Amino acid sequence: MEEKRLENSQVSIVELPPCRVASSVAFGAEPENRAWTGLFEWMRARGLAVAEGRFLGFNNPNPTPGNPNYGYEQWLLLDEERKRALAAEGQGVALKDFPGGLFAVTRHQGSPERLPATWGALLFWVESSPYRRSGRQWLEECLSPGLFLSGGEPAWENFVFDLYMAVDR
Secondary structure, three states: OOOOOOOHHHOEEEEEOOEEEEEEEEEEOOOHHHHHHHHHHHHHHOOOOOOOOOEEEEEOOOOEOOEOOEEEEEEEEEOHHHHHHOOOOEOOEEEEEEOOEEEEEEEEEOOHHHHHHHHHHHHHHHHOOOOEEOOOOOEEEEOOHHHHHOOOOOOHHHOEEEEEEEEEO
């Protein structure tokens, strides 16, 4: 497989502010859809439009060699309006505080099977930059969450993600 490289123009440095999130976690083989479904059901029960909002996710826990099971945690970032509307947890969703921080960000379009190559290219870019990796959580922001609503298996090639690698100056 050919190694993917990122140009400086393909990476942005972004500061995410601290915020409150609604979190849905699933575990097993390919848990992403279950994490999304749990969060969407919780949103619908509270009258929130599932096609709106900012969604960040990550493996939790990460996959291990030889084991098809891992976890995935999906977040909905809660703005002030949503915070007021969402007084209670429930349906497998927890409210958490995200401390924010500095991130190197690049875009990935297409199959999640190619996500590791994009993550690898972003890691290489960071290690060649004036920034250094941070111990904070890396994040995947899905910019096409509506594809999870189409029913059945999503058309993965149509997905767009921004990948957020935590960095320090």
